[in-house]
Amino acid sequence: MDAIPVYKTKWKWLILSLGLAFLYLPILSLIAYSFNANRLVTVWSGFSTKWYGALFNDSLLMNGISLSLLIGFLSASAAVVLGTLAAFVMTRYSKFRGETSFAFMITAPLVMPEVITGLSLLLLFISLGQVFDLFSQRGMLTIWIAHVTFCTAYVSVVVSSRLRELDKSIEEAAMDLGATPFKVFFVITLPTILPALVAGWLLAFTLSLDDLVIASFVSGPSATTLPMVVFSSVRLGVSPKINALATLIIGVVSVATFIAWWLMAKAEKRRLLELKISNAK
Template sequence: MAKRFSFSTAVMVLGLVFLYLPMLIMVIYSFNESRLVTVWGGFSTKWYLELLRDEQLLAAIWMSLRIAFMSATMAVVLGTLAAFVMVRFGRFRGHTLFGGMITAPLVMPEVITGLSLLLLFVSMGQMIGFPTDRGMTTVWIAHTTFCTAYVAVVVNARLREMDISIEEAAMDLGAPPVKVFFVIILPIILPALLSGWLLAFTLSLDDLVIASFVSGPGSTTLPMVVFSSVRLGVSPKINALATLIILTVSLFVFIAWWFARRVEQRAQQQLDPPEQPAGASG
């Protein structure tokens, strides 16, 4: 027992330190007075104020948040439809090809994805006149393309674990398919939808390579601005920005976990049979 405890504890501690110690150091140095990020000059919050005065950085943050929100929402819709096709439509002709095409962006290098999407947008612009130029719309389409694969995998796993007899019982009782989806299926897969949305939102907000290919003037995203500034030297403003992002993402993850937990408890209460009163007999 002691050996198992010591080994598992050591592995867990080393893993947590490896993951979170750099973030903790970055958060601490975001309150550094000195302009040099590796030299502690005293406690100060001036870099947070400097961050609020940087109009270029704020514009990039707003652009990235809008693109990430729209991309995650569209990816959830398309990924859920793709997951239903793979799980509920059985083995149709082209099933393996369809599944491979859905999951291909998971293993495709981002450079290849970005270059292919750039060529696609240029060809479409020449043939049908859309898109007229590269900007927010092209970045949104590109991010939706690769985020859909991640959502499809998450929802696919949830659908395969779901007991289909619940849906069959509801339809036997006269419920139409649309009502079955919104009343039974949707509450059960909602935690997977939330997880997929958060994953797609994070991937879109973090993307640099694909956005660099398909963006244009006026559609600079946050990772592009940060990468350009870091090449000239790390500014303490970047530490402040990263700290705010970590806090925001942590808050969203906690809210999503709490909401998903409530949904699962409610669904479990609906599925559990009501308790018989004491002394009752058939």
């Protein structure tokens, strides 16, 4: 097999610099202006951290953050459970009637426009509200159900791809040695697919935290998520508090990403060391 050709060009550093500048200069300018003393976000008038204090004193933003984090955590947790079950059905169960339709319905939210998904869920909750008092007022519950609906599709794709790569002979060998299917799942299957579960949970949490369109359809006056608060604030003019909020989010995501990278690198180094020791024996 021929090796992939490597092209050397004197423009590569220029192209790389332009690409990085296009991606990160807006973020850096946002961080810089979060420390601007002037209320006008495009006019620099001195260094100040007062907008961070104003952010934490803004009850509307704080309520939006707490609600979004709670819904994101609950939605991601429920999506991991449902998505894992769906992934097992698609990869481990033998052929059954409606298998193609099941796989299509599970993955349909991946390609469905958010406006269509939000409108259909809104009509569903209106219909349910005529029968059940629980859905008569839309709020946190309806947002949570809506987020679980589309987050499950993403989790099922991530977990099913890992399950297809899993060597079934290891599970079969464990059952031949007397292990029950319940024990095989928790001792062999679950640790193997755990990285996929974590990745699916993080993906679902991010999608839930970032959603604006669907939440706008299914929310009520009693529940306003962070993206809805930010969007309504930006329509009236960009506030430095929004820059401060974005800076804090960028900082938290950067720290979490670094910790995840460090743990993965440590685990990979340990795996290579164990492999080297086993080969030496």
